[in-house]
Amino acid sequence: MLHLSSETVPGWAERAAIDLTSILLDHAHLEKKAASTAIQLIFKYPERSRLVLELSKLAREELEHFELVLGELEKRKIPFQRLHPAPYAGRLHEVLRPNDPERLLDQLLVCAVIEARSCERMRLLAEHLESKGHDLAPLYRSLLASEARHHRLYLDLAEEIFPREHVASRLAEVTAHEARILSDAPHEPRLHSG
Numbered sequence: 001m002l003h004l005s006s007e008t009v010p011g012w013a014e015r016a017a018i019d020l021t022s023i024l025l026d027h028a029h030l031e032k033k034a035a036s037t038a039i040q041l042i043f044k045y046p047e048r049s050r051l052v053l054e055l056s057k058l059a060r061e062e063l064e065h066f067e068l069v070l071g072e073l074e075k076r077k078i079p080f081q082r083l084h085p086a087p088y089a090g091r092l093h094e095v096l097r098p099n100d101p102e103r104l105l106d107q108l109l110v111c112a113v114i115e116a117r118s119c120e121r122m123r124l125l126a127e128h129l130e131s132k133g134h135d136l137a138p139l140y141r142s143l144l145a146s147e148a149r150h151h152r153l154y155l156d157l158a159e160e161i162f163p164r165e166h167v168a169s170r171l172a173e174v175t176a177h178e179a180r181i182l183s184d185a186p187h188e189p190r191l192h193s194g
């Protein structure tokens with residue numbers, strides 16, 4: 001089960017599918033960013049042994065996803081290149097409190113929410129592309145289970161370190177903030193657009 005406060009608006013996947021070149025480029029950057037964020041957490045919290053081990057595995061999986069998407073770009077002769085990111089992640093980081101341990105809890109929950117939203121969006125794209133018989137549908141279908149597992153892992157790590165009731169109440173605040181960001185977000189060809 002994905003913990004989110006809102007569902008993506010109807011029609012999002014149809015709009016996204018209009019510019020699959022930008023969606024694929026954005027997706028490649030997101031997988032790279034997911035790996036990099038996990039590695040940053042390992043650097044920042046080396047004494048948290050379970051976090052270090054699990055996020056090391058997660059980072060490797062995200063890099064495998066990155067390589068899968070690079071492969072899809074190459075098949076389509078689309079060069080990997082810079083792309084201006086959606087405002088989503090930057091705005092999501094506004095919820096991070098400045099000091100630990102609260103900051104660690106917030107970082108784990110922001111990561112959990114990003115994984116959940118990515119998973120929801122990839123499912124919508126997979127369903128839409130399957131209905132069109134598009135050859136990118138299997139890529140999105142193949143990633144759903146691992147993104148859902150990553151969502152769960154970030155929540156499990158939070159619940160191991162912090163009392164469950166703190167995790168639940170802060171998660172509700174973070175998901176509400178995330179839902180507001182998406183309701184304000186522009187329509188653009190990004191996985192985390194409005």
Ligand SMILES: [Fe+2]
Nearest residue numbers: 031034062065
């Ligand atoms: Fe991924």
Ligand SMILES: [Fe+2]
Nearest residue numbers: 034115147150
């Ligand atoms: Fe992930």
